[in-house]
Amino acid sequence: MVPHLITALNGPINELEQRLLESTPAIERWFRLEWMEHTPPFYSSVDLRNAGFKLAPVDTNLFPGGFNNLTNEMLPLAVQAAMAAIEKICPEAKNLLLVPEKHTRNSFYLSNVGTLVRIFNQAGLNVRLGTLDPAIAEPTPLALADGSSLTVEPLVRNRGRLGLKDFDPCTILLNNDLSAGIPSVLEGLHEQYLLPPLHAGWALRRKRQHFRAYEEVAKKFSKLMGMDPWLINPMFASAGELDFAEGQGLEALQTQADALLAKVRRKYKEYGIQEKPFVVIKPDAGTYGMGIMMVRDAKELAELSSRARNKMSVIKDGQEVTEVIIQEGVPTYERVNDAVAEPVVYMMDRYVVGGFYRVHADRGADENLNAPGSSFVPLAFAESPHLPRRGEKPGASAPNRFYMYGVIARLAMLAASYELEVTDPEAEVYE
């Protein structure tokens, strides 16, 4: 089966979409059984790339920003999912401490925090914001674009508990991905729920572990669906230690990239795909679309300018890149008004709660759209991923496409659950 996914709203027949729609009850039951064995991340967002011949997740964020990009019509799903999540984790919960990123001057990010506060308020929690920023020594109001404001407060640590002045939360929710390392104030909390766990942060998390888990999930799911896992799985390889600035380890990287390009080329040949394959090099730890490079020919790596090498060597919060993964490049052929678009799906607990298109007028189908400086435009999914219309012409219906996106995004979320089990430093080992 070669699924020709949608490349535009009125694109060609989409076999994968059709197959997923026909199998909805089986797929939903499969997820239900998986969630009996595995715990979903508290929340997540997944970047997808739809190449027409392939649909794959390329990034799974366990500290999602961008909840502000969901439509008001979708927020009730988030409220309901938050209620379900809280009920399972800590049904008596009264107070929630939300720990946001430090870059509190970014009004888009603040609006995301405001949306999260609204969702958890509505789910029955008093929410207050505690910051890891040592520069904030007293409650500080921050203005939002809509005229409202949020107050961030300094954290107060008392032996095993973390809170704010006069605020003792049962649960601490991180919306800070810990790229800068694990702050000691978050360590050794025994009496409170810390979500997501510390090892989900980029201080410890590695993309290769995620995509290894995703490969396993994709294989399982593809067996259920009777299809080639490659159709939903981006192949990857990881290189050893490297130092872009000093040029160390680049040769090994080149060898790995060359081997991966050859594997992609074979797959393209198998499916009669006429395009030129490419791979993407990205930091093994970290996010924010920094330190990312597209490579069509591994030789390019031998000829990197020192400027390009420097650009690859340092990412968010000034972290040095010493490990990368090389991932099969999946072009995105979704278009919104001629601009390249990449779907992003948001989940809370096991539920898809919404999504949007990251639309970027100045970039190509093979480029990273999550650029620093946020020059992308979010375009909320107009309809819910929950209501596919089974009778409609494949590839021609937005709700059906959103359902397909929701399924693939949930596979990535399930992979994150597998990943966090494997990497849990406190996990007991049964042999």
Added chain:
Amino acid sequence: MVPHLITALNGPINELEQRLLESTPAIERWFRLEWMEHTPPFYSSVDLRNAGFKLAPVDTNLFPGGFNNLTNEMLPLAVQAAMAAIEKICPEAKNLLLVPEKHTRNSFYLSNVGTLVRIFNQAGLNVRLGTLDPAIAEPTPLALADGSSLTVEPLVRNRGRLGLKDFDPCTILLNNDLSAGIPSVLEGLHEQYLLPPLHAGWALRRKRQHFRAYEEVAKKFSKLMGMDPWLINPMFASAGELDFAEGQGLEALQTQADALLAKVRRKYKEYGIQEKPFVVIKPDAGTYGMGIMMVRDAKELAELSSRARNKMSVIKDGQEVTEVIIQEGVPTYERVNDAVAEPVVYMMDRYVVGGFYRVHADRGADENLNAPGSSFVPLAFAESPHLPRRGEKPGASAPNRFYMYGVIARLAMLAASYELEVTDPEAEVYE
């Protein structure tokens, strides 16, 4: 506190609405704690009456029809709630047998069944329809108004299990309220989940038990909110056995009605309400808006015409009325385009999944709008009850009103949960 509820979209200040909004986290937590102790009905719908000075549930349906009246935008909430419900009851579930009402010629009702099938398909279940109608001896397709069709099949009972030919369900969902009695085919099922339980059907259920439970819930909730429970509780009384056709028991009914009218009058005086109180007499068992009478003066009961007495004596499925409850009449002052409107809230598991207005151009504010023959017009809530806007002027915002309706409807659902515990014939008694 006298709350002046909304009587129109731009009505007067609404203290109750404001109080509920301000207390959202506390209210949601309160419900969360209640659901730790009590099991929500699988699904339910609640008819509310908004009198401006009082907001109360007047009917709690445990076999809700009318899911077709919810908007497409709201169905995702139902899908998500169905997923949560199934996960708790029978996570391995693959097949669901839905048992609808027998009146399969009503295209509105069929459309409701079609919507339920769609919701449960999407939640990961194969759904088939089994009918209690002995006239249906083989799979029979029924045409829906939208051009699609549903197939109802005869039930097949095999010792402890109920199913269809080649269809063995893990769960049986009744959308038939058992007004006609409990069919033997449903009795003694030990190996399957039967939802709702048999004692939730009108063969055994009694309104007085529901409203007794609701009174308890309303008192608890009103204590949390620091308000008079009467503001959300319709007072009621029950008369003994009676026979409308023969005129037996009408004197006792008159005495009870008179006493209840006096109680309502006292409350109206306490709150300075200028209207003339009335009570509603309805069958203690049964639904469908049949056998209902409004009484402003108990003497009316002594002067009933034989036609009026006959009309009161027989309801749905030809059931004779031998017990009634007398309920405080709550006028509804909601209007949609000058027509009297009554909000109906739909719930699945513990979640509000939508609602609509029952709008009736020919009826008065003190009349029953759920008339047989369905001459009401359903008008779906335009926005979700999950997203109140805290800053808005009380009484002027539809989302805020919907939130308030969702809270009161959930109190009635919680009462149904209390009620089903008390009336469970298989409950163990701990003393």
